[in-house]
Amino acid sequence: MPTGVAIRDVRGQLFDAAERVLLRDGPSALTSRAVTTEAGCAKGVLHRHFADFDAFLAALVQDRIARVEAVAADLRASAGTGTVAGLLTRALLDLFEPVAVAVVSLVTSRDGLRARLREVRPAGVPVLTDAATALASYLATERELGRIAADADVDTLAPTLIGAVHMLFADRQAPPETADVGRVVTAVVAGVVGPSTANGPSASG
Incomplete structure (x- = not known):
């Protein structure tokens, strides 16, 4: 997804992406970059919603x-x-x-x-x-x-x-x-x- 494109229900999409990474690759593979890549959004999206x-x-x-x-x-x-x-x-x-x-x-x-x-x-x-x-x-x-x-x-x-x-x-x-x-x-x-x-x-x- 191109940077700057709005995502509906950001938390839900990020959680879903994290769960897919977790199930597929395990806890050690769960990074912010892995989550945002899986979600198809810029890395900054996660950090705009979480500290x-x-x-x-x-x-x-x-x-x-x-x-x-x-x-x-x-x-x-x-x-x-x-x-x-x-x-x-x-x-x-x-x-x-x-x-x-x-x-x-x-x-x-x-x-x-x-x-x-x-x-x-x-x-x-x-x-x-x-x-x-x-x-x-x-x-x-x-x-x-x-x-x-x-x-x-x-x-x-x-x-x-x-x-x-x-x-x-x-x-x-x-x-x-x-x-x-x-x-x-x-x-x-x-x-x-x-x-x-x-x-x-x-x-x-």
């Missing part, structure tokens, strides 16, 4: 966190329907879509980005921590509905689910099968979920 590249990356992570929050809202709204393991499996597949997994790798690989994020998020790994919070909130609702044990420690179950399922997604060329995620979920919640709400076909519904 520096770490500020841009922090905004990219926050955008991804907003998407986690949307999945969380849908999951909470589904409480009491289907099966607990099935709902968790679908939510985890949504939470760990390829860009989210790549963003976690980005955060863990960039000291400057982590420092910037700690200014507003002093603890936890962004995206993973938010996903765990989402699952804990959903599980607490299911506990109130009596679909999981009254003494279930949802604040431990949620990060256990996140950690176990993230292991399935990390460093893979292709995401795991739904049934594989379902088996992990079913194993983690087996001790607190009653037989009637434990799982469904392939632990997916």
